[in-house]
Structure formats: C-alpha cells, structure tokens
Amino acid sequence: MNRLPLHEDLYLIAxxxxxxxxxxxxxxxxxxAGAVLxxxxxSGRVTVADGRVTVSRPPAGDLPVSLADGDVRLLVKKAADGLYDRTREALVASGVLVRVSRRRLGMLPYTRYQLADIASVVRASSGVRSAVExxxxxxxxxAALCGLVAVLRLEAELYLDQPANRLVGRLRExxxxxxxxVGELVAVVDTLVGEAAVAVYR
Incomplete structure (x- = not known):
C-alpha cells in the first residue's frame, strides 16, 4: 500500500x-490543514517565510484545499473549513475506512467510519514511534507529523511507555x-488550535 498523504495519516491517528x-x-x-500545508x-511546492505562503510549483494531483499566496494563518483557517469531511470521504473512497450505520439504544441511527484494517493506523504512526524511540x-x-501529534495532544495513541509530558516534549524536540x-507551521497550528479552544468557552 502506498503511503497516505500526511493529513490522512493524522486523521487516522486522531x-x-x-x-x-x-x-x-x-x-x-x-x-x-496544517498537515496539507x-x-x-x-516537498518544495510552497515556501513559507515570515508568516507568508508562496506557491513555488503547482502541486501535483488534486488537493483537498484551495491554495494561493497569502498569510499563512488565514490560509490554514480557510483550508480547515470542510477539510475534516473531505479527508474522511477520501479515506472511504480509498478503502481505508468503512462506513458503518447502527442504531443507538435500538432506535437512534448513527454512522461511524471504522478502519477497514488496523494496519492502516499502525503504518500512519510507525514513523513517529520510530523517531521517538x-x-x-x-x-x-x-518530524512534521511528530509536531502535529504533540500540538493536538494525541501522544497516547502512540502507545509508548513514557509519561505524557515527556513524550510531548520529545515530539516537539x-x-x-x-x-x-516545519517548526514555523507547527507553531501556527498550535496557536490556532489554542485560539479555537478558547473560543469554545466564550
């Protein structure tokens, strides 16, 4: 199986x-969105410097987000809109996820998107575990995936026998x-995630 795009690996870990x-x-x-960028x-297809994104080479293939030169924070926020659903649907289309419909308490219908094979998430996180160990x-x-796992506090999904704070520190290192x-974009995602978390409680 070919390696999945970075944002799809992150989806599986999450x-x-x-x-x-x-x-x-x-x-x-x-x-x-940060993973896509x-x-x-x-890969050298965009340049990020001083808070700005410049498209260096047109990305090959279909992108799950619209891409243009501009402010990196705005681009990440704009790209995030609807990206969760598009990522999930891409994983369903490729057979990595399977749509399962059930009923809660025997009455209320709901849909989950389950792994077709546990090997997919093992592959998604194997590089991160190897780097940490x-x-x-x-x-x-x-390294980018390590940073995003730390920012989103998904370290428990690596199943490594280390205290959470030490593991997050290692991922950030x-x-x-x-x-x-990598550090610049991970920091942008970190800031935006923090702002989103604060906004939920306002």
Whole structure:
C-alpha cells in the first residue's frame, strides 16, 4: 500500500478503532490543514517565510484545499473549513475506512467510519514511534507529523511507555530539529488550535 498523504495519516491517528474522534473536530480540522500545508512545504511546492505562503510549483494531483499566496494563518483557517469531511470521504473512497450505520439504544441511527484494517493506523504512526524511540532518524515529513501529534495532544495513541509530558516534549524536540518551515507551521497550528479552544468557552 502506498503511503497516505500526511493529513490522512493524522486523521487516522486522531480516531479510535471504532471511528470515534479523539479530539474536538475544529482542532482536528486545523491540524489537517496544517498537515496539507506542511507536506507541500517539505516537498518544495510552497515556501513559507515570515508568516507568508508562496506557491513555488503547482502541486501535483488534486488537493483537498484551495491554495494561493497569502498569510499563512488565514490560509490554514480557510483550508480547515470542510477539510475534516473531505479527508474522511477520501479515506472511504480509498478503502481505508468503512462506513458503518447502527442504531443507538435500538432506535437512534448513527454512522461511524471504522478502519477497514488496523494496519492502516499502525503504518500512519510507525514513523513517529520510530523517531521517538530513536530507531530511525525522522525525515522532515515525519518530524512534521511528530509536531502535529504533540500540538493536538494525541501522544497516547502512540502507545509508548513514557509519561505524557515527556513524550510531548520529545515530539516537539523532533519537530524543532527539522527544517525551519516545519517548526514555523507547527507553531501556527498550535496557536490556532489554542485560539479555537478558547473560543469554545466564550
């Protein structure tokens, strides 16, 4: 199986096996948007500097977001709109997720999107686990995923026998040691997720 896009790996890590999201959907959408931009940045298709995004080369294939030069914070926020649903549908279309309809208490219908194969999420998180444990040096893409897992506080889904705060610190260290664009974009997502969390309680 070919490697999934970075934002799809993040989606899988952010759900349990039954398809239940592990974090608030607004935070996850911002993380997914950051993941799309991070993958484009580490592949050299966009440049991010001083809070601005510049499209260097037209991205190959279909993108799940609209892309244009502009302010990086605004671009991430705009890209997050509807991205959660588009990511889920792409994973269903590729057979990674399966749509399952059930009834709660025998009456209320609901739909979950479950893993077709647990191997998908194992593959999604294997690079992050390897980087944390020192088994394999992380590339920029892996470091980006480490940073996003830390920002979204998904460290428990790595199933590593380390205290949560130490593990989050290690994930952030890996991201900060990557090319500067990784740290810059992870910091943007971190700020936006924090702002979204505060907005929920206003």
């Amino acid at each position: 759900h349990d096996q039954s398809g239940k999201p592990l974090i608030h959907q607004s935070s996850m959408a911002l993380g997914l 991070l993958e484009l940045a580490v 020192g088994w394999k040096p992380p590339d920029a893409r892996c 890996i991201a900060s040691a990557a090319p500067p664009v």
